[in-house]
Amino acid sequence: MMHGKLGPSLDFLSGGGEMGALMRAHDWSTSPLGPPENWPQSLRTVVSLMLTSKFPMFIAWGPHLAFLYNDGYRPIFGAKHPHALGLPFRDVWSEIWPDIEPLVTKALAGEATYHEDLHLVMERNGYPEDTWYTFSYSPVRDETGGIAGMFCACTETTQEVKSRAALKAEQDRLRELFKQAPGFMAMLSGRDHVFELANDAYLQLVGHRRDIMGKPVREVLPEVAGQGFFELLDKVYTTGEPFVGRNLRVGLQRKPGSRVEDRFVDLVYQPITDSEGKVTGIFAEGYDVTERVQAEESLRESEARFRNLADNAPVMVWVTEPDGTCTYLSRSWCEFTGQTPETGLGFGWLDAVHPDDRDWSDEVFRNANLKREAFQLEYRLRRADGTYRWAIDAAAPRFGSDGTFLGYVGSVLDITERKQIEDRLSASVAEFRTVTNVTPALVWVYSGTGRSIFLNQRWHEFTGQTVEEAEGQGWAQAMHPEDAERILPYWQHCRETGETYEGEVRYRRRDGEYRWHAFRALPHADQNGVIEKWFGVSVDIHERKEWDDHRELLINELNHRVKNTLTIVQAMAAQSLRHVSDEDRPKAQAFEDRLFALARAHDVLTRENWEGAELREIIDEVVEPYLRQKTKHFEIEGPRLRLIPRTALAIAMAVHELATNAAKYGALSVPSGCVVITWVITPGDVPRLVLRWQERGGPPVTVPTRRGFGTRLIERSLAQDIGGEVRLTYAPAGAVCVMDIPLSEAGGTAEHPSRH
Known part of the structure; x- marks a missing residue:
């Protein structure tokens, strides 16, 4: 072999990545395979194929099954790499040898095997760990035609197996939750409303002995025919509109051969649709409220007994709801004051109180009602003959068994004589x-x-x-x-x-x-x-006063500086742009309009001492110039939301740019046009404001050939300043802009929606 160049006899190890280089540099003197120069051509061919493949592979060759592997197999080895190169297969994977030896034996006997997601406990990183593999063992023959070794192509499927197991566990948990849900639930499919699922609560309601799965509801519950429920199911399936009912009476034969008994249910039939919106079934859900209905009936009977007792008591008795409105006045009250039950209910009883006592008596009562405390007060009460008598009014709060506040039960007693004595003593x-x-x-x-x-x-x-x-x-x-x-x-x-x-x-x-x-x-x-x-x-109030003075000083200073700055900028803009050409006048006007929009938003924040501003107020202030024109129409709707100043200013500038563009080219450029501004608050770890601007009834919209400054201003102010996202689309029916803004620093809760 020449220095710096691979000899011709080792060409099969070239192109093998790091494992090819490792094999070339490996000391094979202690390996049963010997040096690569002496390997048979059959082994060379298989090794060359393995090294050039990206798929995890290994070869076990010779009587000792010496272990050779490619780059794709290295991650499977873990800490055993590179020490395992050339060692016997049994020594390399000694911890799993009892599991795979029968498979190796089959391969050496000429039988190829394939295994999917086989579980093996490996110690590839110094500790036992559960692993799963999909692999095949194939015999490899040498030049004589005999089996000289085996070849394996494998894939580790550990994560896939674990994911499937976790998914199955989650599905089983959901099935168990469905089964054990306190309310009854059932899944019905098709026009015949065939039962697919029903939980224990549903089976308990209709009777556990019924065999309902896979059967139509009319077959399972024949006694319900004529009670209107089958017709409701048909209507929901046909129209796709859900049905909600409360305290519905249903007759059920809950045991075979037993009489039909009345039960009362709160019920929802919810249509289930496919991807095309077609109704495929109905989800039935609700509660058996029989005990509640019966309790309400018992309560009505109890109230009747109470009224009879109160009407014949020597004191005047009254009852209120949790909101403080009077719902009952005893007959003795009406006889004493001359009021009728109708005129005295609600807060009408105050009309019988002396004018000088009316306001403070009402305040005492309302404060006690807010605190849900017992109270006692004395006021002058007009008798039926027109004279005023001193009365003592004492009441205690009522609470339900679960601690729910139910209102008051009170009594009124004429204490004129006693009051005269107490007035003298009060001096x-x-x-x-x-x-x-x-x-x-x-x-x-x-x-x-x-x-x-x-x-x-x-x-x-x-x-x-x-x-x-x-x-x-x-x-x-x-x-x-x-x-x-x-x-x-x-x-x-x-x-x-x-x-x-x-x-x-x-x-x-x-x-x-x-x-x-x-x-x-x-x-x-x-x-x-x-x-x-x-x-x-x-x-x-010394501490509070000091804090108020300090805060007012800071806010006044801030307001002064902001107003001065805006005034200076506006003056500079007016002075700088007063000689612009007619061609550039629209650009100058757009700049001045932006300054005025910014000033309007600052005015709102100034009125609020820069503590924040209501989103609706900011929008109203920006679009107000357009509302002065009778042909400009806005629909604004969304929950109350208070924004921090930075967010309020960014939204104000974005709405201004959208309104300006709409007045030039969009929905506000024609009398029939309309702009709909809506927003919602999405929950999460960081709540977000999703504000939507949609134009309707304007000229047909085409996608602009270039992005104007207004578009860039919207994206920069919302994305860079407050971390929001902007999606601006140009649908033919009208431009749509959706702003997705995080509210991590700006609180806001949905309250009563407002509409303009």
């Missing part, structure tokens, strides 16, 4: 002091002239003022001097007009620090309407 100063001193707020009572009558203990603890120091007008000394100039004239105004005295003020704490408080005071007038006292409360 007790000691009782009043006890109540006010336990609150953490600053509570105070001033005379009609503004002099201090009472300051609770918390006031003195906070300000450090003594009772003597705070008397008269001394309490004003605890007020910040700047606030005093503003508040004291306002306090004088409220005393003169009787308006509610409320606002924010800084009080000096005993350590000298001033802290912000929110205060509110209401006047108390005597029977002649003269204000004799003011009752007020002040609450410390």
